[in-house]
Amino acid sequence: MTGATDVAPQPIAADPPAVTIDAFLGGKVEAVQPATGHHRSGLEAVLLAAALDSRITGTVVDLGAGAGVAGFCAAARCKRAKVVLVERDADLIECARAALARPANEAFADRVRIIAADISAPQATRAEAGAGRDLADHVLLNPPFYERAGGTRSPAKARASAHVLAPGGLDPWLRAAASVLKFGGDVTVIFRADGLADLLSASARRFGGAEIMPMLPRPEQPAHRILVRAVKGSRAALRILPPLVLHREDGSAFTPGVDAMLREGRALSSVNRAWHGGRARPS
Numbered sequence: 001m002t003g004a005t006d007v008a009p010q011p012i013a014a015d016p017p018a019v020t021i022d023a024f025l026g027g028k029v030e031a032v033q034p035a036t037g038h039h040r041s042g043l044e045a046v047l048l049a050a051a052l053d054s055r056i057t058g059t060v061v062d063l064g065a066g067a068g069v070a071g072f073c074a075a076a077r078c079k080r081a082k083v084v085l086v087e088r089d090a091d092l093i094e095c096a097r098a099a100l101a102r103p104a105n106e107a108f109a110d111r112v113r114i115i116a117a118d119i120s121a122p123q124a125t126r127a128e129a130g131a132g133r134d135l136a137d138h139v140l141l142n143p144p145f146y147e148r149a150g151g152t153r154s155p156a157k158a159r160a161s162a163h164v165l166a167p168g169g170l171d172p173w174l175r176a177a178a179s180v181l182k183f184g185g186d187v188t189v190i191f192r193a194d195g196l197a198d199l200l201s202a203s204a205r206r207f208g209g210a211e212i213m214p215m216l217p218r219p220e221q222p223a224h225r226i227l228v229r230a231v232k233g234s235r236a237a238l239r240i241l242p243p244l245v246l247h248r249e250d251g252s253a254f255t256p257g258v259d260a261m262l263r264e265g266r267a268l269s270s271v272n273r274a275w276h277g278g279r280a281r282p283s
Contacts, residue, residue, distance in 0.1 A: 018034070018035040018036065019032050019033060019034055019035055019095060019098075020032075020033055020034075020035050021102075022040075022069075023104075024046055024069060024072070024262075025046070025073055025076055025077070025262070025263065025264070025265045026263045026264060026265070027104065028076045028104070028107075028265060029069070029072045029073055029076050029104070029105060030099060030102050030104040030105055031067050031068060031069045031072060031095075031099050032067060032095040032096070032098045032099040032102070033067045033069075033095060034067075034091060034092070034095065038066075038067075038089070038091065038092060039066060040067075041066055041067060041069035041070065041142075042069075043246075043262070044190050044225065045066075045069040045070040045073065046069070046070070046073050046261065046262055047190065047215075047258075047261065047262075047268070048070045048140050048141075048142055048188060048190045048227070049070045049071075049073035049074040049077060049140065050073070050077070050261040050265070050266065050267055050268045051140075051188045051227055051229065051268045051275070052074055052077065052078055052081075052138060052140075052188070052267070053078075053267055054077045054078050054079070054265075054267055055078075055080070056078050056080070056081050056137070056138060057080045057081055057137075058081060058082070058136075058137030058138065059081065059082045059083070059084060059135060059136050059137050059138070060074050060075075060078065060081050060082070060083045060084070060136065060137070060138045060139070060140065061083075061084045061086060061131070061135060061136035061138070061139050061140070061180050061181075062074065062083065062084070062086065062139075062140045063086050063119050063139060063140070063141055063173065063176055063177060063180070064086065064087065064088075064119055064141070064142065064143060064173070065085035065086055065092075065096065065114075066087060066089075066092050066142075067092050067095040067096055067099065068085050068087075068092075068095070068096035068099060068100075068112075068114075070140050070142060071083045071084075071085045071112065071140070072099065072105065072108070072112065073265070074140065075108035075111050075112050076105075076107070076108050076265060077265045077267070079108075081111070081137075081138075082111045082112075082113070083108075083111060083112045083113070084113050084114075084115060084130075084131070084135065084136070085113070085114045085115065086115045086117050086119060086126075086131050086180075087114070087115075087116065087117075088116065088117060088118040088119070090116070093114060093116055096114055097114060100112055100114075115129055115130040115131050116129060117129035117130070117131045119131075119172060119173060119176040120168070120172040120176070123179050126176065126179070126180075131176075131180055132180070133179055133180065134180070134181075134182045135180040135181075135182075136180045136181050136182065136185055137181075137182055137185045137186075138185060138186055138187075138188070139177045139180060139181055139185070139186070139187040139188070140187075140188055141173055141174075141177060141187060141188070141189040141190070142189075142190050143170060143173045143189070143191065144164050145191065145192045145195070169198060169202065170191075170195075170198055170199055170201075170202040171202045173189075173202070174187070174202040174203050174206055174207070175206070177206075178206040178207070178232055181232045182232070183232055183233045184231060184232060184233060184234075185231070185232050186229055186230065186231045186232070187203075187207060187229070187230055187232070188227065188228070188229045189203075189227070189228045189229075190225060190226070190227055191225070191226055191228070192224065192225060192226070193214060193215075193222070193223040193224055193225055193226050196212070196226055196228075199226075199228060200228075200238075203228075203230055206232065207230035207231060207232055207233075207234065208230060208231060208233070208234035208235050208236055209230060209231045209234035209235070209236030209237070209239075210228055210229070210230040210238045210239070211228070211229045211230070211238075211239050211241055211275070211276075212226055212227075212228050212238065212239070212240045212241060213226065213227040213228075213241045213242075213243065213244055213268075213272065213274075213275060214226055214240075214241075214243040214244070215243065215244050215246060216243045216244070216245045216246065217246055217247055218245065218246070218247045218248070218249055219245055219249050223243060227244070227268075229275075229276070241272065241274040241275060242272060242274050244257075244258070244268070244271065244272055245258075246258050257270070257271030257272075258271065
């Protein structure tokens, strides 16, 4: 047979997924994010990073880091800290790697490490990947917001997995956080306000001294998000702090303090002095 060959035909390589380059903290951070099909980080990731005092040292672990926005913002703000991104999605890991190669991120790229691991995997599996015990001094968590029966699930599988909690709810996230944290280390979580009871239940056996900050869309509106910080091994009492108001009363503009966090990298404690127990000087 003329032209016969023993070499199997090779599949045509698929085009790489479309991405966008998104600037944060007034251009101090650039993230590479999938244009479609995945969760895209924004306001919540930046506010989560702003919860850290800029003078911290040690290691910050961003669990379920996605494309790395919260971790990158933490690295840009906290110049003496190392940052570890833990993510399972291969596309998002490639986005994070691509972002670290961008000139805009040169100032902190050498302090950021990426670990490919599933936070819901057994501890031994996570440890083998590099996310073992006592890795972190601080953990950032931006878990999916919705239970399977609630919320509006995205038709894109990858995007849906970032929005909808897997079976077990928040427990695997808090279990992983407790595993990688050193004793006395802290975890900071951003979550929906009506999920506070579930969050406290998942953290109760592992963390104490919780500080809860409601986040209000506008003055006199109910909280729709919460920031919660708790300490591994603490027995201190829970504290509910004054709220953070995101927007001015009229229009869509952010309040001056929130705008400073988003554009200038200001710390949350400089806007709401009660955060971190009022102990930290604004930074």
